[in-house]
Amino acid sequence: MTLSLSGVHTFHGVDVDFAYLVPSGGIVALDGISMAVLKKLEQTSLTKEALVEQMVISGYSAEAAAESIDELESVRAIQVGASIYEPSQPLPDEFPLQSIVLNVTNQCNLSCSYCYEFGEDKIATPEGKKKFMDMETAKASVDYLFNESGDRASVHITFFGGETLMNFPLMKQVVAYARQEAEERGRNVEFSLTTNATLLSTTIVEFLAENGVGVTVSMDGTKEMQDKFRIFANGNGSYDIIRPKVQELIAKHTNRPVGARVTMTSGAMDVRKIYQHLKHELGFHEVAFAPVTTSPDRLYSIGEPGMDSVLRQFSELADEYLEHALRGEHHGFSNVSDTLAELHQGVNKALPCGAGLGMVGVGPSGDIAPCHRFVDSDEHVMGHITTGIDKEKRADFLGRGNIDTKYDCHTCWARPLCAGGCHHEAYVRYGDTGHANLHYCDWIRSWTNKCLEIYGAIAEKNPSFLQHFAERKAA
Ligand code: SF4
Ligand code: SF4
Numbered sequence: 001m002t003l004s005l006s007g008v009h010t011f012h013g014v015d016v017d018f019a020y021l022v023p024s025g026g027i028v029a030l031d032g033i034s035m036a037v038l039k040k041l042e043q044t045s046l047t048k049e050a051l052v053e054q055m056v057i058s059g060y061s062a063e064a065a066a067e068s069i070d071e072l073e074s075v076r077a078i079q080v081g082a083s084i085y086e087p088s089q090p091l092p093d094e095f096p097l098q099s100i101v102l103n104v105t106n107q108c109n110l111s112c113s114y115c116y117e118f119g120e121d122k123i124a125t126p127e128g129k130k131k132f133m134d135m136e137t138a139k140a141s142v143d144y145l146f147n148e149s150g151d152r153a154s155v156h157i158t159f160f161g162g163e164t165l166m167n168f169p170l171m172k173q174v175v176a177y178a179r180q181e182a183e184e185r186g187r188n189v190e191f192s193l194t195t196n197a198t199l200l201s202t203t204i205v206e207f208l209a210e211n212g213v214g215v216t217v218s219m220d221g222t223k224e225m226q227d228k229f230r231i232f233a234n235g236n237g238s239y240d241i242i243r244p245k246v247q248e249l250i251a252k253h254t255n256r257p258v259g260a261r262v263t264m265t266s267g268a269m270d271v272r273k274i275y276q277h278l279k280h281e282l283g284f285h286e287v288a289f290a291p292v293t294t295s296p297d298r299l300y301s302i303g304e305p306g307m308d309s310v311l312r313q314f315s316e317l318a319d320e321y322l323e324h325a326l327r328g329e330h331h332g333f334s335n336v337s338d339t340l341a342e343l344h345q346g347v348n349k350a351l352p353c354g355a356g357l358g359m360v361g362v363g364p365s366g367d368i369a370p371c372h373r374f375v376d377s378d379e380h381v382m383g384h385i386t387t388g389i390d391k392e393k394r395a396d397f398l399g400r401g402n403i404d405t406k407y408d409c410h411t412c413w414a415r416p417l418c419a420g421g422c423h424h425e426a427y428v429r430y431g432d433t434g435h436a437n438l439h440y441c442d443w444i445r446s447w448t449n450k451c452l453e454i455y456g457a458i459a460e461k462n463p464s465f466l467q468h469f470a471e472r473k474a475a
Helices: 032-043 048-057 062-074 135-147 164-185 202-210 223-229 239-252 271-281 303-326 334-344 391-401 423-430 438-461 463-474
Strands: 002-005 008-012 017-021 026-030 078-080 099-103 154-160 188-195 214-218 259-264 286-291 359-362
Touching (some): 002 032, 008 032, 017 032, 017 438, 026 438, 135 164, 223 239, 259 271, 286 303, 286 334
Parallel strands (some): 188 214, 214 259
């Protein structure tokens, strides 16, 4: 019987080689001989005897080679026989809900050209449905969250839109009601919201700060970048309106980090400049970048050459992140910190995200959707908040989105983190939520490899920095 690699990706830290073990999501440091064994098996499968012989030719002792082979077999980096895909563990029938996203309105006061809710690729069908969520629906949603969350000590409510703050009065009532419910049930509840910041006022900022509501502002960078696509219906840009509001928010909301979320388009691709502006000139704690979800032929689509440039710039910013981490300092590039957190937690996903599983979205009408991006889409409705989730529909959604059914992904080393990618993006690109997002595989693998290198370097040079990722999981 020959030995072969069993789903392993090798990468380099600063002075040490590492192996990312795909079947387990684990990471192990490699000594020279283990790396040599893996490299040899990368070329061809060999019997153990032949492999030991090859190692001896390379200058290692037969005993050391045999020991290394046994160790690699025990961590399942290599195996006897050909590598076969191991199915993920079956999901439990009842999965406790952790968070709910309340789309408190499907209305927005901006007309961003690229918006997935209103733009050319929209899947929402809000015609004839409620535009604003009412308190009855919101209360039922909060009750549903508590009732369906099993014995979780803490649950999370995210407010979303449209533009969330167009229904601020409801949000205030929901915070009060959910807090009261949490207290009566002996549970904890946390809140967050995403906003375009145009409607922030001193009153709202103070409310958010007093109630510890986590805030993410959708913002694309400098005035020139922001005003390219994030515009009002009359075509005016939004930068000048939101800048002072954002600065007031950041100055007053000091008990929770305020983050920015950048939608990268053909008009906003200068990662360094955007990061510099949002982090250092405006003072956001963290900045997350996400390429626009769109069909490739749209004006604002980044396209392949653009994505190569984004990867190059991400890598440069990730190097800066590493410099900070080695000094034990915070850096606000959250695309790196989010990936490091997953690597540190040994994440190995059967599904790309919690949509339809630990999280659901609820639209203004009370329809349940897998997540906020599917809200108000007739095709993706998964039940109603008063009657609960349609288990068959959910099983279908989760079954199709499961990595086990994405055959293209079964030989990919990046699958523990990617698991085929966002269901919504898959639907926009391929018309099927269960399709693997094969248009960005090379990009994902390159980026994941970069994050692994950063992880390895931190593990070698300043391992205590990784501690806060463990604390984050505990939280
Ligand atoms: S979508 Fe591509 S990168 Fe992601 S797991 Fe599948 S094959 Fe790998
Ligand atoms: S389906 Fe996509 S947009 Fe929805 S939660 Fe998952 S990753 Fe996010």
